[in-house]
Amino acid sequence: MSADQTPARTTATGEDAPALLVRRAALLGGEATDLLLEGGRVARTAPGGSLEAPAGARVVEAEGLVALPGLVDLHTHLREPGREDAETVLTGSRAAAMGGFTAVHAMANTDPVADTAGVVEQVWRLGREIGLVDVRPVGAVTVGLAGERLAELGAMATSAARVRVFSDDGRCVADPVLMRRALEYVRSVDGVVAQHAQDPRLTEGAQMHEGVVSSVLGLRGWPAVAEEAVIARDVLLADHVGSRLHVCHVSTAGSVEIIRWAKARGVDVTAEVTPHHLLLTDELVRGYDPVYKVNPPLRTRADVEALRAAVADGTVDVVATDHAPHPVEDKDCEWAAAAMGMTGLETALSVVQEALVETGLLGWADVARVLSSAPARIGRVADHGRPLAEGEPAHLVLLDPSARREVVPEQHATQGRNSPFRGLELPGRVVATVLRGRPVVLDGALVGDDGGSR
């Protein structure tokens, strides 16, 4: 069944959304602007304070708030089906909305793996019924993420979920022939292979970045070259077969150099970086707290600086969360036994503000690019990542850039408590998130709290 044949739900179109007037929001951090949202679209924009609210319209006073198009996460782990003890589509959707996201790409490493049309449609439908955020399932590249044979990429692409991003994330498509075939094959569905670049042999049993700190801590190293070698191979493959390649969670200065070189050469490659790789370093591992255990691992200060510069100059296109919630017991143990991953949906915008905006590297228009328009374009999410202009879809986030708040994971909507930013004071606060003209977050809280009924 295609999306077009699905009985139209009012929540899916937003056509019946009551009018909403956002008053005096700083559009992309610029001039104060009034935005009238009607029928799921931006009906009018006008200088701040100049629009009258139509009868029955809700008014949001947004003076001092920055308006950005709704954020799009290219890399989220929602864990459902299979690990509902870690996260569900519902709790993940809540977290996404609270973080200012209006669309998320749900990674395929669930149980069962999202490697068939059935599983991706199930996840897509769950997201749709919950209606807090558009859930875009990512399809597995290979059956069961086993790296042996291609999954039915075409069936997933033509399913109701309309999958465009394919990834074995969590594992690398290490076999060069298989990677080549995947890159070639997705061209026919306008898809992209999102590679988790990690040479498996170079990282057997790897626990943290290999370098000065790992040598002292006696933890087995995850060398930068294990990421860089795969990226180098993949950009050459993508060039050879004329395909689109996306590189997940780039974490090293060397990877940045290779991607910069590939882009200069004209390779159709895009790349993402996570918020944690923009802020944190392997020095944090010295206390052996597994909340800092993540894959790829936290790297050095020099890598962090190179990644920030790469976002600033466009070498890295996107900031994507790699939101990876885990149950408490999977982190409350010794380092080697702990799971890899960190939550990120509800802190991403603040970390971007801290690492990129307050450092002068990005303006708010750039933030809209790296957190909304670029990921929407890469993921082929047609009605997201659009400018906040008349006639465009009414997905937006209002944030208060002057707020500062301490990160308290217990206050997060995600089930995961494994935020590496715990205790940090970060700038910025999401005040409202609007999906198709309907506020799903207002005054920094979810609208209603039943999640499933809107």
Next chain:
Amino acid sequence: MKHLLSAADLDREGALALLDVAEQMAATQAREIKKLPTLRGRTVVNLFFEDSTRTRISFEAAAKRLSADVITFSAKGSSVSKGESLKDTALTLQAMGADAVVLRHSASGAAHRLAHAGWSRVGVLNAGDGTHEHPTQALLDAFTLRRRLRERSGGDLGGALDGARVAVVGDVLHSRVARSNVLLLRTLGADVTLVAPPTLLPVGVETWPCRTSWDLDAVLPEVDAVMVLRVQRERMGGGGFFPSAQEYARRFGLDGRRLRLLPEHALVMHPGPMNRGLEISAEAADSPRSTIVEQVSNGVAVRMAALYLLLAGEDAA
């Protein structure tokens, strides 16, 4: 001293104080009645998630000679596949009123977690954590070195190991003994040179407070002691860290010929258990300059001192 997790926890003054207490402990061990009442009524738990008969017995003897109650818990097999066991065991020990835990674990950082994860308030003594550290081994090595070198200099070497030259030879990459020794020996003023094939030196070793070399023959004539590390046979072949046992022995084994390259006074040390014929030949292991058996008996005195400072140190100081 609240915990002893790493040799880096000890500054020069603290390390010397511990070695001096160990000397006093050693003196009591020469008596007919070896037992001291110092830790009567205190409970020491030996928590061994990894096999190590020598270290376990050494800690047991140390605690018993201080009159502590000793509970030994060997949980081999229930180790790191699921981490709850360490936390739950910690909660259990706390509930049972343990005053100190001696922890051996296959995961690097396990002792650090036990001490700092908020699971319990018990003092933790690291008896070897993965490929991280083994501080009491380094202390007993330093103790042994200090004694021997002091004897040679007529008892007037000062308290530390200033200027002593020590080579540590072998599988540094996987060695908790090497990590602790580099830190402690440096704290005590010694010059350390690590000697190993490049595959068995960690990336990042260039930032350690020591020198490195790939040429054992060149290093040996310059040292006061050579410390030979155990090489695990599983590191070759599939591990691929070196081509064969024979080649390792030829290039890095301490054999009779190399023994004669050492200065006359230099010591031969090994933390045990030895692979005779691989990293050390029988001639070297059994030579008069070998301190290997002495290291074992010194281990008890050093561990008595560590337990004493951990449990009674506050009152004593």
